[in-house]
Amino acid sequence: MNHRTYEKDGVSVLELKGTITLGAGDVTMRDVIKDLLGKEKKSIVVDLGEVSFMDSTGLGELVAAYTTARHQGATLKLANLTKKTKDLLSITQLAAVFESYDSLGEAIGSFR
Amino acid sequence: MNHRTYEKDGVSVLELKGTITLGAGDVTMRDVIKDLLGKEKKSIVVDLGEVSFMDSTGLGELVAAYTTARHQGATLKLANLTKKTKDLLSITQLAAVFESYDSLGEAIGSFR
Amino acid sequence: MTLADPTLNAGKGTSLTQSRPETLRISIRVHSHLKYTDLFHAVLAQVALEIPIPADRMDWVALALREAVNNAVLHGNKKEPGKWIEVEMVGTPDAFTMTVWDEGTGFNTSKLCDPRDPENLLKPNGRGIFLIRQFTDKVQFVRDADGRFGLVMTVNLAQRVSKEEPE
Amino acid sequence: MTLADPTLNAGKGTSLTQSRPETLRISIRVHSHLKYTDLFHAVLAQVALEIPIPADRMDWVALALREAVNNAVLHGNKKEPGKWIEVEMVGTPDAFTMTVWDEGTGFNTSKLCDPRDPENLLKPNGRGIFLIRQFTDKVQFVRDADGRFGLVMTVNLAQRVSKEEPE
Numbered sequence: 309m310n311h312r313t314y315e316k317d318g319v320s321v322l323e324l325k326g327t328i329t330l331g332a333g334d335v336t337m338r339d340v341i342k343d344l345l346g347k348e349k350k351s352i353v354v355d356l357g358e359v360s361f362m363d364s365t366g367l368g369e370l371v372a373a374y375t376t377a378r379h380q381g382a383t384l385k386l387a388n389l390t391k392k393t394k395d396l397l398s399i400t401q402l403a404a405v406f407e408s409y410d411s412l413g414e415a416i417g418s419f420r
Numbered sequence: 421m422n423h424r425t426y427e428k429d430g431v432s433v434l435e436l437k438g439t440i441t442l443g444a445g446d447v448t449m450r451d452v453i454k455d456l457l458g459k460e461k462k463s464i465v466v467d468l469g470e471v472s473f474m475d476s477t478g479l480g481e482l483v484a485a486y487t488t489a490r491h492q493g494a495t496l497k498l499a500n501l502t503k504k505t506k507d508l509l510s511i512t513q514l515a516a517v518f519e520s521y522d523s524l525g526e527a528i529g530s531f532r
Numbered sequence: 533m534t535l536a537d538p539t540l541n542a543g544k545g546t547s548l549t550q551s552r553p554e555t556l557r558i559s560i561r562v563h564s565h566l567k568y569t570d571l572f573h574a575v576l577a578q579v580a581l582e583i584p585i586p587a588d589r590m591d592w593v594a595l596a597l598r599e600a601v602n603n604a605v606l607h608g609n610k611k612e613p614g615k616w617i618e619v620e621m622v623g624t625p626d627a628f629t630m631t632v633w634d635e636g637t638g639f640n641t642s643k644l645c646d647p648r649d650p651e652n653l654l655k656p657n658g659r660g661i662f663l664i665r666q667f668t669d670k671v672q673f674v675r676d677a678d679g680r681f682g683l684v685m686t687v688n689l690a691q692r693v694s695k696e697e698p699e
Numbered sequence: 700m701t702l703a704d705p706t707l708n709a710g711k712g713t714s715l716t717q718s719r720p721e722t723l724r725i726s727i728r729v730h731s732h733l734k735y736t737d738l739f740h741a742v743l744a745q746v747a748l749e750i751p752i753p754a755d756r757m758d759w760v761a762l763a764l765r766e767a768v769n770n771a772v773l774h775g776n777k778k779e780p781g782k783w784i785e786v787e788m789v790g791t792p793d794a795f796t797m798t799v800w801d802e803g804t805g806f807n808t809s810k811l812c813d814p815r816d817p818e819n820l821l822k823p824n825g826r827g828i829f830l831i832r833q834f835t836d837k838v839q840f841v842r843d844a845d846g847r848f849g850l851v852m853t854v855n856l857a858q859r860v861s862k863e864e865p866e
């Protein structure tokens with residue numbers, strides 16, 4: 309997993325790339341989210357547009373990020389889901405948990 | 421194996437690309453050489469610069485091309501050998517059989 | 533259990549799912565490390581060039597394999613790197629079968645929770661076996677003569693049979 | 700010879716070359732087709748991520764494997780697609796061993812010509828075994844209990860021992 313974080317219109321964007329699988333990454337999604345929350349960020353969008361492969365651990369990381377954010381009064385939304393990620397969220401019924409948007413712009417705009 | 425033939429300064433150049441291995445190619449080097457000889461070409465350079473992998477069948481094809489050419493009064497030379505191809509020719513002592521040049525220009529020039 | 537016995541690297545358990553002659557059989561035995569999950573995935577990608585797994589199912593079949601391998605390392609062999617896992621892939625004209633063996637005690641599959649239940653939906657774990665069941669056509673749990681635990685996943689090739697949703 | 704017997708997919712012959720404990724064992728059995736040569740090559744490339752085969756030797760080790768597989772299909776199994784070949788790869792801390800099994804009768808290895816001899820130099824064939832001998836550290840010919848013929852190629856890992864040139 310590669311990642312990059314930046315700020316846009318007051319929203320923190322976490323851009324993920326590659327495979328989000330067990331053992332593949334050195335840094336976990338959870339760590340990055342904790343870091344953002346530690347900096348008092350309250351609006352977070354995870355951009356999944358470049359994620360090629362996700363396993364159950366990746367899904368678990370997303371869920372953990374979501375609940376951790378919520379417990380700290382922050383909001384985490386998803387953007388740019390690929391067909392495969394959409395299928396995975398829908399099969400696991402996590403699609404009902406996450407607020408997700410087809411584009412990053414829409415996701416950022418939704419915080420206004 | 422991919423290949424391309426063209427004429428330059430009265431010399432026929434056979435440019436080979438990729439892997440020259442058993443079963444990998446649809447067209448064999450032998451067929452292409454036969455085609456050139458059928459067209460009465462007498463000066464042939466095989467450009468091996470883009471050959472990434474060659475096995476004993478590939479070496480055998482080179483040898484067969486060489487002897488077929490010679491039997492028909494044509495001359496076949498090699499150009500642009502990679503380190504690996506050089507090693508392979510040297511180990512099999514085929515380096516002594518083939519006239520080979522570091523560049524295509526030198527190989528073509530040698531026919532003058 | 534004598535893992536040094538070479539006869540152990542055999543197609544045990546797969547007889548369950550074999551009806552037509554094999555066209556391909558791969559068996560890979562490695563020490564228990566998560567890093568090998570990528571190796572198995574890469575081998576599967578190569579196998580898919582020879583076995584007609586429908587292209588639109590390939591990523592999901594690979595996901596099932598990864599989940600099963602990760603479970604074998606983490607739960608089956610409890611992260612003990614001296615233990616072994618083995619993956620067998622067998623192709624027949626009708627089906628492609630992947631079996632993941634570990635040295636653990638197995639588990640009570642009837643006790644598995646549905647990760648879609650409201651009380652489980654926000655748990656970070658517990659989706660592996662569920663995904664395996666979703667993305668393969670048959671899942672069996674077996675134990676071989678040497679006490680190894682095996683998860684057998686079958687992908688139908690000839691025609692895709694409609695499968696019941698796990699409830 | 701009962702190739703349907705699952706116990707056949709076993710590490711026969713490799714005991715010859717095994718001195719230290721295995722860290723990885725792969726065994727791939729497929730029908731006799733030249734198209735599988737690429738599959739084995741790709742698997743070897745994956746294995747090389749786990750077994751410390753020196754980078755500068757990798758292409759040559761792969762070449763040795765390809766030659767052995769092609770020979771098994773063409774000479775050993777005489778292009779009969781119903782027959783089987785099997786490739787085993789075993790890693791230990793000291794060595795990486797590849798064994799290629801076929802269902803043929805084997806051959807008289809002492810009768811092999813040196814392809815570098817002047818009378819052979821312009822022959823299109825006869826360089827496969829020679830290259831295998833050049834690019835691996837030990838080559839053995841074995842026969843297992845079921846009558847299969849195996850070519851065992853060993854690559855030393857710990858330190859490269861100097862080898863004699865085949866004369």
Ligand SMILES: Nc1ncnc2c1ncn2[C@@H]1O[C@H](COP(=O)(O)OP(=O)(O)O)[C@@H](O)[C@H]1O
Pocket residue numbers: 364599603604607608609634636637638639644656657658659660661662681
């Ligand atoms: N190979 C195995 N050996 C022993 N127990 C297993 C094995 N695979 C799965 N399990 C058990 O089943 C449970 C559910 O597995 P899974 O659905 O993959 O979710 P997770 O791995 O996230 O817990 C695991 O927590 C474990 O208790």
Ligand SMILES: Nc1ncnc2c1ncn2[C@@H]1O[C@H](COP(=O)(O)OP(=O)(O)O)[C@@H](O)[C@H]1O
Pocket residue numbers: 476766770771774775776801803804805806811823824825826827828829848
């Ligand atoms: N697996 C095998 N089974 C039977 N004969 C073999 C096998 N491998 C090699 N041979 C014999 O050894 C000869 C030399 O093989 P090799 O050096 O690979 O050259 P080539 O395959 O080009 O003839 C072959 O022609 C064949 O007669």
